Amino acid sequence: MRILKLLTLAAVIAVPLAMHASSLTYTDTFTGSGSVGGVDFNNAVVTFTATADPSSLxxxxxxxxxxxxxxxxxxxxAGGASGVFTDSLQLFVNQSSDIxxxxxNTNDFALLYTSNPAFAAYELGAIGATSGSSIFNNFATDLGEAVYGTNKxxxxLTAAGTSTFSAVAASQVPEPSSLVLLGTGALGALGVVRRKFFV
Structure with a gap:
């Protein structure tokens, strides 16, 4: 019975340890116009999302x-395509420019930056919804067109209104090993209850 109690305790402790609490989900949302794969969108809500560990700063x-x-x-x-970028993208902050x-990284263009004085001391850690004007590249030069590769x-982008940037704790999803421990602990607890009430 003592072993079963220890298994239950181990399962309860293991689950929080296996959660990915160190990762943040970075989101930039704005109303914009442009095209994806040659299909136009106009004044649609566009959201970019990435999950990363800020300790890799x-x-x-x-x-x-x-x-x-x-x-x-x-x-x-909204009302259009969704997918993932195939270009190499990087989360970025420039404190002196408040963006x-x-x-x-593939074409050395800004995909989308949000401008706000709150970024003057920001180092890509957790931050609540922070809004400001959008900054993005949309031009054709000898460097090429500012088009970003996606799987679609x-x-x-031809227009982008006010954008909102945030970085919040990523979803807490247990790893498979934790689920095994949790299941073992649950069975142990069931065994303890069964012995207590049915012996």
């Missing part, structure tokens, strides 16, 4: 900080 100097592009960045357009958002075709 890179200090590039001069108040510029970035997170390495270790996880895919997803996009969704935070996503930059494209190129994303071309």
């Amino acid at each position: 890179i200090n590039e100097g001069g108040g510029i900080f970035a997170l390495s592009p270790s996880t895919p960045v997803a996009f969704s357009i 935070a958002g996503l930059g494209d 075709g190129g994303l071309d």
Whole structure:
């Protein structure tokens, strides 16, 4: 009976430890126009989402900080396409310019930044919804068109209104090993209850 109680205790302790509490979900939402894969969208709510661990912060100097592009960045357009970017994107903040958002390492263009004085001391940790004007690249030069690769075709932004940037704790999903421990603990608890009431 003592072993079963210990299994139950181990399961209860293991679940919180296995949660991905260190990761943050970064979101930038705005109303914009453009096209994806040649299909136009107009004045639609667009959301970019990425989950990353802020402990991988890179200090590039001069108040510029970035997170390495270790996880895919997803996009969704209300009433239109959704998918993931195929370009290499990076979460980025420039404190001296008061901007935070996503930059494209593939073509060295700004995908979308939100401008707000709150970013003057921000280092890509947790932050509540912070709104400001949008900054993005949309031009054709000798460097090429500012089009961003996605699994649904190129994303071309032509307009973006006020954007809202946030970084909140990622969903707390237990790893499979924790679920096994939890199940073992539950069976142990069931065994304790069964012995107590049916012996």
